[in-house]
Amino acid sequence: MNLQQEILRDLSDEQKVVCRTRENTYLTACPGSGKTLTLTRRLAYLASLNPISRKWNIAITYTNRAADEITDRLDKMGINQSNIWIGTIHQFCMQFIIRPYSMYSKRLSKGYTIIDEYVQHEYGVEIAKELGIRLNYYDMPLTISEIKAVYLTRLQASKEIDFEQILQFSKGLVRSKDFISSNIASVLNSVLVDEFQDTNELQYDILAQIYRTNKEISLLFAGDVNQSIYGTLGGIAKSKAELEDLFNTSFAECSLTGCYRSTQKVIDFYKSFEVVKTGVTSVASIRNCPTKLSYEHELMKDNLPEIIAKIISSELSSGISPNEICVVAPQWGLLFSLTPDLKILLPEVSFDAPDISPIKYDPLNPYYLLSKLVFTESGQSVSIRKRVASELLATLRDDFKTPIPKGIDSYDILRVINLSVNPKEDGITLLQNSIKGVFGLLRIQLDHEKHLHDMYHLFFEKLQDRVKRYDIDIEYASISKFFKERTGIVLSTIHGIKGEEYTTVIAFALLNGYLPHWDFIMEDAMKPKRFNETQKLLYVLCSRAKKNIYLLSEKGRTTKKGNDYTPTDELIHGIIKFQEKQYVTN
Numbered sequence: 001m002n003l004q005q006e007i008l009r010d011l012s013d014e015q016k017v018v019c020r021t022r023e024n025t026y027l028t029a030c031p032g033s034g035k036t037l038t039l040t041r042r043l044a045y046l047a048s049l050n051p052i053s054r055k056w057n058i059a060i061t062y063t064n065r066a067a068d069e070i071t072d073r074l075d076k077m078g079i080n081q082s083n084i085w086i087g088t089i090h091q092f093c094m095q096f097i098i099r100p101y102s103m104y105s106k107r108l109s110k111g112y113t114i115i116d117e118y119v120q121h122e123y124g125v126e127i128a129k130e131l132g133i134r135l136n137y138y139d140m141p142l143t144i145s146e147i148k149a150v151y152l153t154r155l156q157a158s159k160e161i162d163f164e165q166i167l168q169f170s171k172g173l174v175r176s177k178d179f180i181s182s183n184i185a186s187v188l189n190s191v192l193v194d195e196f197q198d199t200n201e202l203q204y205d206i207l208a209q210i211y212r213t214n215k216e217i218s219l220l221f222a223g224d225v226n227q228s229i230y231g232t233l234g235g236i237a238k239s240k241a242e243l244e245d246l247f248n249t250s251f252a253e254c255s256l257t258g259c260y261r262s263t264q265k266v267i268d269f270y271k272s273f274e275v276v277k278t279g280v281t282s283v284a285s286i287r288n289c290p291t292k293l294s295y296e297h298e299l300m301k302d303n304l305p306e307i308i309a310k311i312i313s314s315e316l317s318s319g320i321s322p323n324e325i326c327v328v329a330p331q332w333g334l335l336f337s338l339t340p341d342l343k344i345l346l347p348e349v350s351f352d353a354p355d356i357s358p359i360k361y362d363p364l365n366p367y368y369l370l371s372k373l374v375f376t377e378s379g380q381s382v383s384i385r386k387r388v389a390s391e392l393l394a395t396l397r398d399d400f401k402t403p404i405p406k407g408i409d410s411y412d413i414l415r416v417i418n419l420s421v422n423p424k425e426d427g428i429t430l431l432q433n434s435i436k437g438v439f440g441l442l443r444i445q446l447d448h449e450k451h452l453h454d455m456y457h458l459f460f461e462k463l464q465d466r467v468k469r470y471d472i473d474i475e476y477a478s479i480s481k482f483f484k485e486r487t488g489i490v491l492s493t494i495h496g497i498k499g500e501e502y503t504t505v506i507a508f509a510l511l512n513g514y515l516p517h518w519d520f521i522m523e524d525a526m527k528p529k530r531f532n533e534t535q536k537l538l539y540v541l542c543s544r545a546k547k548n549i550y551l552l553s554e555k556g557r558t559t560k561k562g563n564d565y566t567p568t569d570e571l572i573h574g575i576i577k578f579q580e581k582q583y584v585t586n
Contacts, residue, residue, distance in 0.1 A: 007044045007077075011037075012283075014256050018220070019045045026240040026251040027222040030280035031270075031543035032261025032501065035222060039192060040070050042220070043086075044079045046190050051080055055189035059086040060207075062195040064363055066499065067091075068384050075383040083189070089203045090163055091391075093170035094364065097206075099398035101173050101180050108169060111401060113160050113451045116362045118462055120162055123151055159451075163364075167202040174209040185214035196221040197228035197237035204238065208246045215249055225276045226539045229495060231529070258283035261501050262546050265291040268581065269549065270542035272574040273535045284546075292504075292548040295575055297567050301556030305341035308506055311550050312346060312489060315504045322350055324503035326490040328541060330514040335491045338508075342491075350488030357482040358427075358463050358472045366395045366452070367435070367459040370417075374434045375427070375476075375483040378418040389413040400452055402444055416441050427479035428463065494541050505545040508552040511565040534570040 008016050015034060018027060019042040029035035039059065046057045061067045067086045074081055087095070102108040115123075124141025127150045128134075133141075141147045155161060161169065174181045191207065193199060211217055221243060228237040240251050257279050259267055264282040271280065299307050308327060315325055327342075329335050339353045359375075362368040369392040373385060389410035396402040420437045422430060435456075439446065446453045467474055490502070494515075497505075509515070516534045542549055553567035 003048045004045060007041055007048060011041060012258060014254075014258065015041070018042060018254055018256070021220075021252065021254075022218050023252040024219040024247070024249055025221070025254050026243060027220060027254045027256070028278065029222055029224055029256040030259055030278050031224070031227070032259040032284070033256035033280075034258075034260055035194075035256060036066070036069065036073075036499075038256065039194060039220075039222060040073045040077075042192065043070070043084055044074060044077060046218070047079065047081070047084050050189075051083070053083050053189065055187055056083055056085045057190045057192075058092065058188060059084070059192045059194065060089050060092055061086065062088070062198045064088060066194060068381075071384055071387065072381060081383070088363075089199075089206075090166050090364065093166050093206065094399075095394065096184050097170040097173055097180070098166065099394065101177070102398075104177055104180065105169055105173055107156065108161070111159050111451070112399065113158075113455065114166070114364045114399060115155075115160050115162050116360070116365060117163075118360060119160075119458070120151075123154060127151055127154070167200075167206065171202055171206050171209070174206055178213070181210045182213045185210050185217060188214070188217050190218040190220070192220045192222065194222050195227075196223040197225055198223070198230045198233075198235040199238075200234035201236060202234075204236070204243075204246060208248075211247050211249070219247065219249075219251070221251075224278075226274050226278065226536060227498065227543075229498065229533070229536050229540055231533060255279075257281065260284050262543070263287060263289050263291045265293065266542070266545050266547065266549065269293055269578050270539055272578040272581070273539040273542065273570075275532050275535050275539070286546065289547060292550070294549070295551045295553075295571075297553040297555075299552065299554050301554045304508060304552070304554050305338060305345055307552070308338070308508065309342055309345040311506055312342075312349065315548065316349070320503050322489045323352070323487050324546075326492065326497060326500070326502040326505050326544065328492060328494055328497060328505060328507040328544075329509045330494060330517075330537075331509070332493055334509050334514070335493070339491055352486040352488045352490045358466045358470075358474065358479060359482065360462065360466070363391070364395065364399075365455070365459065366392055366400070367456065369395065370435055370438060371431060372483060373414065373417045374421060374431050375480045377480075378414070378421075385414060386410045396442065396444070396452075400449065402442070402449060402452070405441075405443055408442065412441060413438060421476075423476045425476060427474045427476045428460070428467075430476055432460070494537050497544050498540050500544055501546060502544055503546045504548040504550070505541065506550040506552070507541055508554060509557070510551055510553045510568045510571050511557060512568055513559065513565050515568045515571075531570060534568065535574070538568075538571060538574060 008019055011019065015038040018025065018038050043057055043059055059070060061070070067088065070086050074084065098108065102112070120142065124147055125135065127147045128141050131146055131150065133144060133147065135141060142151055193207070211219060223237065225237045228235055240253055244251055259280050259282050261284060262282055263284070264287050267280055267282050312325060316322065339351065343351060359368065359371045369388055372388050376385060392413060393404055393408070393410065397404050416437045417434050420434045444452070446456060466472065515537060516530055551571065553571070555564070557565040559565065
């Protein structure tokens with residue numbers, strides 16, 4: 001058996017077609033259809049056809065977690081990844097567009113520093129004060145035009161750019177200089193876009209501009225319109241025809257319709273929330289297994305912890321492991337208030353709960369990248385740690401224009417960090433010492449690097465602020481847990497479990513105002529979108545379950561005006577629709 005046959009072994013016929021095709025492909029993948037497996041094997045297959053090629057096989061994922069998962073799977077398969085690149089669209093733009101071609105942008109050619117959401121918000125609050133604009137607690141300052149205008153001027157003066165501008169400047173570069181698009185396209189063999197329904201207009205435009213200069217690139221857009229739950233953040237689920245028009249090419253249409261995850265009854269239930277019909281059916285070994293579908297709307301909010309704890313205990317006693325159970329809510333705040341009660345009621349049970357990390361996720365910040373290396377164990381996920389170290393070197397060299405001594409590579413970074421880690425030290429001191437060690441290796445003197453110096457102090461100022469505000473333990477082991485694959489019963493939001501799967505899903509606060517959010521109820525402009533957006537959220541929620549779904553619309557929650565929250569209308573509609581189908585079938 002040759003390598004290509006080995007890569008395709010044990011895949012379904014549908015999955016093999018996706019892996020082999022060189023046609024541009026519009027792939028619709030239903031929940032549990034093995035999409036990640038298929039995309040991973042496609043990357044491996046294309047890379048193996050010409051392993052010495054210098055042309056990249058690119059996978060653009062919506063999250064870093066998805067990128068890490070595909071990288072880890074390829075690593076476990078023993079695949080040579082020298083011509084494979086996996087990351088988010090922002091990382092793609094940094095590596096392939098901004099870093100090599102920033103000198104062709106008047107705004108970027110004199111240097112730039114990338115700021116995160118924390119700095120963005122702080123700037124917005126400061127500017128609001130300067131302009132005399134009063135903000136409420138939940139207001140987003142940069143949505144106010146007067147504040148945004150001053151904010152953009154401030155960024156230009158301080159040579160800073162935010163995440164949105166990474167895309168804007170990337171689009172400007174590939175559109176204004178034909179040779180940039182041409183150069184990038186010439187080193188690409190294939191481009192795979194995962195979760196295309198979450199892609200925004202800028203991202204589509206950047207990729208289309210590059211593709212139109214070299215139509216030999218093999219394109220694959222994979223996703224599920226029914227799971228397009230990021231519309232409020234700009235996500236657009238383009239149709240096959242819209243992609244063909246934008247990329248000026250044709251796309252073959254492919255589907256993965258077999259669900260390897262859920263029982264047929266679970267599928268029949270979540271199909272009640274489909275916006276686009278898919279024809280998904282169960283091909284899972286548990287297809288006809290007993291299934292629990294429960295909806296409760298008479299319980300009181302004050303009894304919610306006991307009710308959920310009782311469900312969890314019942315599921316555990318039936319043999320379901322803790323990491324196969326997920327408790328879901330529409331908003332994080334609801335989970336923060338529930339978690340302590342569940343831990344008291346179930347003291348022997350471990351929870352993967354929403355804790356506040358002292359180090360905020362920010363993959364384009366060199367100090368975050370260093371933190372990730374310091375607080376992950378050496379010998380674990382070696383390929384991912386090596387990639388993070390390489391990204392650190394690229395960030396310092398290209399974003400901060402810091403000369404890297406000849407011969408220094410990712411292994412040198414990892415060696416210095418591994419030697420500097422002393423778990424007996426507190427985490428913050430250890431991190432600071434590790435940074436000194438790495439900067440010593442790279443001959444970086446912070447006092448001579450203004451942007452790095454300022455970012456260093458801001459990074460630790462934010463870290464200390466979060467530690468103090470949320471009373472976080474700073475022991476090495478305590479901070480490390482935020483960088484580990486966590487175990488136990490998962491508590492998350494609907495958005496947070498997208499792409500996940502669990503035997504049992506327990507969801508609460510399924511109430512108008514939470515699901516959908518008040519914006520969809522109160523703002524006239526949003527009302528036409530309400531039904532579809534809520535249907536998609538319910539579809540994502542229920543399609544995470546393999547066997548059991550418990551849905552709760554508790555009583556006792558009231559608005560500031562004292563009005564009662566009521567059960568989500570779209571949920572009631574879907575339940576009635578499902579019951580009617582079951583009645584007809586039976």
